[in-house]
Amino acid sequence: MERQNVTEEQKADYQYYEASGTPYEIGRITAQKGGSLLGIEGQLSAEQRKFAEQCRDIVQRIYPEMMEEFAGYAAALQLEENDLLWHYTLGVEGGCxxxxxxxxxxxxxxxxxxxxxxxxxxxxxxxxxxxxxxxxxxxxxxxxxxxxxxxxxxxxxxxxxxxxxxxxxxxxxxxxxxxxxxxxxxxxxxxxxxxxxxxxxxxxxxxxxxxxxxxxxxxxxxxxxxxxxxxxxxxxxxxxxxxxxxxxxxxxxxxxxxxxxxxxxxxxxxxxxxxxxxxxxxxxxxxxxxxxxxxxxxxxxxxxxxxxxxxxxxxxxxxxxxxxxxxxxxxxxx
CATH class of the missing domain: 3.60.60.10 (Penicillin V Acylase; Chain A)
Structure with missing residues (x-):
């Protein structure tokens, strides 16, 4: 493992905890445990924002509890819900x-x-x-x-x-x-x-x-x-x-x-x-x-x-x- 990767791994935030209650309460708990977020919301282009809103609309229709969880998450970090819009669009490659x-x-x-x-x-x-x-x-x-x-x-x-x-x-x-x-x-x-x-x-x-x-x-x-x-x-x-x-x-x-x-x-x-x-x-x-x-x-x-x-x-x-x-x-x- 390269030295830089060792350093990154040593900074990893491994935790175990319980989150229970309403979706809003679960959102608050996970936000409090996780702390600050990567702030890329302001970097979304108009096209990216439109796409994120379309994805959010689908989540609202299929999984409305998740909208409540996002609200609790935003409240815990004193953010606007739109500040979290990009979380509806992210994807990863990786290998598993x-x-x-x-x-x-x-x-x-x-x-x-x-x-x-x-x-x-x-x-x-x-x-x-x-x-x-x-x-x-x-x-x-x-x-x-x-x-x-x-x-x-x-x-x-x-x-x-x-x-x-x-x-x-x-x-x-x-x-x-x-x-x-x-x-x-x-x-x-x-x-x-x-x-x-x-x-x-x-x-x-x-x-x-x-x-x-x-x-x-x-x-x-x-x-x-x-x-x-x-x-x-x-x-x-x-x-x-x-x-x-x-x-x-x-x-x-x-x-x-x-x-x-x-x-x-x-x-x-x-x-x-x-x-x-x-x-x-x-x-x-x-x-x-x-x-x-x-x-x-x-x-x-x-x-x-x-x-x-x-x-x-x-x-x-x-x-x-x-x-x-x-x-x-x-x-x-x-």
Whole structure:
């Protein structure tokens, strides 16, 4: 890891806390825990502002509770709600890796989140909304958003980057609010699938969804979308589209393919020896050969997650796992 990246990682803001109550109250709590925001609102062009307003209108129609949360967030920081408008439009590329394996006792899942070192907010939040399902998941600074997590019904959700925004982009809901919606509003994979096949989107992403009996990847692009189901008890996702209907929208690239193939190998190992599934998933998440666990800016692993959808156990390991350091996965339960 380069010296500059080490310095950036040492400044990372890792926290765990609870946010409960009305959407407005949850917004206030997360703002108070997070502090100041990157101030780019004044830099929006007239065209960008119009696009952000169109995206906000879609959120208002589909997920009105999020509008209340934005209001609470703005109030806590003594900002106008329009100062947060750009949070409806942001997207990320990055690189992430995920794997789900069917065991006799249920489906287990693991995931690494990778991004650029400059983004230092990494909050694990136990959210208990007064309207929706309780969930534990990661928040990385985009208001209202979650990047992965598990809800009280045993539904696991995460996203993976799949290329740049289309240009021109069409208005839609940003990925971080989609993940949050799924955790808060969907009881199982069936409900999540219905939402992902219909929700207006503005960017290319894969959404990884697992419950106690089903796992799928929704490969989503503004122009098309398709579902990949578990095959022979195994499902893997990285940062290229795999479904034949989607491969042209985000083609294979070497790092993504290497991580995909490595996780397939780990998955087959688990399928042949179920008893060591947790240790094997840990080994998969700290692999430095592909690498699944990265240390290069843009592909730097910020956290790892392992979840058992049947028991409701979810484990997180914070920070990039270097080769000489054993990953420490701490257990949280809803």
């Amino acid at each position: 890796s995920g794997i789900a394996v069917q065991l006799p006792e249920g489906i287990v899942v693991a995931r690494n989140y990778d991004f650029y070192y400059f983004e230092n907010r990494r909050h694990l939040i136990y959210t208990r909304p007064d309207r929706g399902y309780a969930h534990i998941g990661m928040h990385e600074g985009l208001i209202g958003g979650r990047f992965d997590g598990l809800n009280e019904k045993g539904l696991y959700v995460s996203f993976n980057g799949a290329g740049q925004h289309p240009d021109p982009a069409v208005p839609g809901i940003s990925f971080h609010l989609i993940v949050r919606y799924l955790l808060e509003k969907c009881a199982d994979a069936k409900e999540a699938k219905e939402f992902l096949l219909s929700v207006p989107v503005k960017e290319a992403k894969s959404y990884f969804v697992v419950d106690q009996t089903e796992a799928f990847v929704a490969e989503v692009h503004p122009e098309n979308r398709a579902i990949r189901e578990m095959q022979n008890g195994l499902l893997v996702v990285t940062n290229h589209f795999v479904h034949p209907a989607m491969s042209a929208y985000q083609k294979q690239w070497a790092n993504s393919v290497a991580r995909y193939q490595t996780l397939e190998t780990f998955g087959e190992k688990i399928r042949s020896n179920h008893s060591d599934w947790f240790d094997t998933l840990q080994d998969a998440m700290k692999d430095h050969a592909a690498p699944v666990c990265g240390h290069v800016d843009g592909l730097a692993t910020f956290w790892s997650c392992i979840a058992n959808t049947k028991t409701g156990d979810v484990f997180y390991s914070f920070g990039p796992v270097q080769e000489s350091i054993q990953a420490i996965f701490s257990l949280w339960r809803l």
